[in-house]
Amino acid sequence: MPRAGTLPLVLTGVFITILDFFIVNVAIPSLQRDLHAGAAAVEWVVAGYGLAYGSGLVLGGRLGDILGRRRMFALGMALFTLTSIVCGLAPDAGTLVAARIAQGLAAALLTPQVLAILRTVYSGPAQARALNAYAMTMGLAAVFGQLVGGVLIQADLFGLGWRACFLINVPIGVAALALTRRLVPESRPATAARLDVGGTVLVTLALVAILLPLIEGREQGWPLWSWLSPVAAVVLFVAYARRRHESPLVDLTLFRERGFTVGLLIQLAFTMGMAAYFLIFALYVQGGVGLDALGAGLIFMPMGAGYLTASLLAPRFVARLGRQAIALGGLLRAVGLASLLALVASGAALGWLVPALVVDGFGMGLALAPIMGTVLARVAPHHAGSAAGVLTTTQQLGSALGVGIVGIVFYGSLPDGPSQAFQHGLVYLIAVALTIAGLVQLLPRAVAASPRVEAAVKEPVA
Secondary structure, three states, rough: OOOHHHHHHHHHHHHHHHHOOOOOOOOHHHHHHHHHOOOHHHHHHHHHHHHHHEEEEEHHHHHHHHHHHHHHHHHHHHHHHHHHHHHHOOOOOOHHHHHHHHHHHHHHHHHHHHHHHHHHHHHHHHHHHHHHHHEEEEEEEEHHHHHHHHHHHHHHHOOOOHHHHHHHHHHHHHHHHHHHHHOOOOEEOOOOOOOOHHHHHHHHHHHHHHHHHHHHHHOOOOOOHHHHHHHHHHHHHHHHHHOOOOOOOOOHHHHHHHHHHHHHHHHHHHHHHHHHHHHHHHHHHHHHHHHHHHHHHHOOHHHHHHHHHHHHHHHHHHHEEEEEEHHHHHHHHHHHHHHHHHHHHHHOOHHHHHHHHHHHHHHHHHHHHHHHHHOOOOHHHHHHHHHHHHHHHHHHHHHHHHHHHHHHHHHHHHHHOOOHHHHHHHHHHHHHHHHHHHHHOOOOOOOOOOOOOOOOOOEEEE
């Protein structure tokens, strides 16, 4: 049985791994000067983390199913804390890049365990509340990541500068590790399973083949390998689907459940819009408006306020509207983004953008929590880790794909000025938000309103 501190403890793992994806953006200029890092090294400080994180999530989830979710959560937290120390103390760019890749792998081991623990330890209304808290934590970490980074760099604690953006994880990780055994119940399937090594290699290589061109393709001018890589990914996925194994890395029967499959598509669309939006908005307010790192972080606060409010109210909307709560979130995002587009096009001052940012943040928060419940509602507990790995991988794929697409749109229009580039990016984001509302209509009618949180197959919780 979960204890009072179980939920905030496991959500710490979500918060720090997502925070580290965004916090580094504001640290790049100072770490580049301090380490005399070239453009390629700086690029890999960001891309190395995202690539390792995204490609390792399915494996991380499966290891939790096999070896125990609490054990893998603790191991992932320990490795994430250790690699954060190495990042914060890195003497040169090469060490920092290697540590960031290792940090991404640790995050891939840690993050899927959180959803799996929530899915197996909680049930009924408590599970719905836990998934809502997960979504709220994930969004707040993303929204306020740049603000936290800007504050840390501005404060220059103990003269650490940009290094504080990594070292802040250390006390959090140590405290979480000290409490894990006491507060987190262990869970694993009742039947023993073994790792599908061949399937692991195929799926991991396929994910790298998808993510690498999305992360690096635009920066390198879309060379030939960036076009061939997705083709190789399809071949690798087909090879995996044709294999037979008694305990596959990903059980393809999961995709027979319409709520799971459509929910993944909605999650893909949502993250395609969210990560891309944070990127071009930050570029616009810094490059177009002239805000510094701290100011750029502060401008995200109205969006965060809307997101937090909607996350708290989301269960009421879901109880009343069912799956259409997700569609309403998508439509509100479209309204907020369209208002933002009109205001920016008219040359309005930043203060006039606040209501549009609040509406947009409210739409984000209203959509995200029900999506989580939709994807996991009918997943049996013994597949919880694998399903969580697929869900979190979809989030990373969506983020990389969205950033890749909006990067083409934004930078293609940048010669006309940051304002014009931002407006063109907003048109793409409005289309994505409307796509979410459309995809919701493909969901089973009751899946978001009444998720089946009790499964026929029970597993021991120690």
